[in-house]
Structures are given as structure tokens and as C-alpha cells.
Amino acid sequence: MPIYEYEAASTGRRCKKCALTFEVIQRLSDPPLNSCPECSQGIRRKISRPRVILPGSARGTDEIEQKVAEYERQGMYSHAAELADKESEKPEKTHLKERAMEDYKKAGYDF
Secondary structure, three states: OOEEEEEEOOOOOOOOOOOOOEEEEOOOOOOOOOEOOOOOOEEEEOOOOOOOOOOOOOOOOOHHHHHHHHHHHOOOHHHHHHHHHHHOOOHHHOOHHHHHHHHHHHOOOOO
16 A cells, blocks of 8 residues: 655644644545545645666665665655755756755755
């Protein structure tokens, strides 16, 4: 079953569940959630890039991507965004640009 990410439909939430992005395991046939399971306020499903890496793929996870992921797990989205953005300038790392933009948004930057 896939894991879907959800976020609050409006900003300024104090609910521990929907104040930040949270994940829900759902069937493909399940309808998207419309309200937070904790506070019942409106939420929306995020469109996330797939994080599947096939065995033998040339785009496997390297040290930089692991460091970006570690910053994300710690909630240090501005650090993750800056590192991914810097690395995305390399031709073989252009795929990190989208991830950098997502992390900038999570860090509160408005584009």
C-alpha cells in the first residue's frame, strides 16, 4: 500500500498532527482524507515525488542525498534545501532541484 503525505489546508495550526506534514498508509482505491484525524480541520494530500530507487540504478543514493535526507528527518529543511540546491547545479544531480524547492517551502520560504 502506498504512503500518502498530507498537510494542513491553512497555515497557523497548533494541532500536533497537521501542523507539519504527516503520512498515512492508504489503499490506492481509498479516497483522500479531507480532515485531520486529530483536530478535524481541513487537510489536503500533497503531491510528492516518488522516492523509489531501482536496484542497479545510476541514480542511487549517495552521501549528499543521505545528508539531505538526514536534515529532512531532523526537520532542518533550510539546511536540506541549501545542500540539495547547491548539489543540483552539477549535471548528474539536477534531480535534486525539485527536492530543494520542496524543502525551501517546508522551511517557510515563499516563492
